[in-house]
Amino acid sequence: MEAIKKDQEGDMASALSLYSKALEYFVPALRYERDAQRKEAIRSKVSDYISRAEQLKALVASDNKTLLQKGCPGRDILKGKFLKEGKISG
Numbered sequence: 001m002e003a004i005k006k007d008q009e010g011d012m013a014s015a016l017s018l019y020s021k022a023l024e025y026f027v028p029a030l031r032y033e034r035d036a037q038r039k040e041a042i043r044s045k046v047s048d049y050i051s052r053a054e055q056l057k058a059l060v061a062s063d064n065k066t067l068l069q070k071g072c073p074g075r076d077i078l079k080g081k082f083l084k085e086g087k088i089s090g
Contacts, residue, residue, distance in 0.1 A: 001018075001022065002018050003015050003018035003019045003021075003022055003049070006018055007019075007052065007056070012056050012059050012060050013060050015052075015056055016053055016056040016057055016060055019049045019052055019053040019056065020053055022045075022049055023046065023049050023050065023053070026042055026045055026046045026049065027046060029042050030042050030043060030046065
């Protein structure tokens, strides 16, 4: 999974975004899955992904707060985030 790869690479903002995107698919799947084993596997993934996303959210927020305290303008923080995610070009 791409979220895990980005997490292992230390790209916390991208990993958070990808975990959140995965949860958009897994959570509704829980509602519709009939097979008990599959449902439990999905439930386990959802629990793991939510936990990790919450941890990453706190870390990303902490990093952004540190950058702001060091005098880095908020627009530069956002620009860096969007450059990493490929949403804008340099």
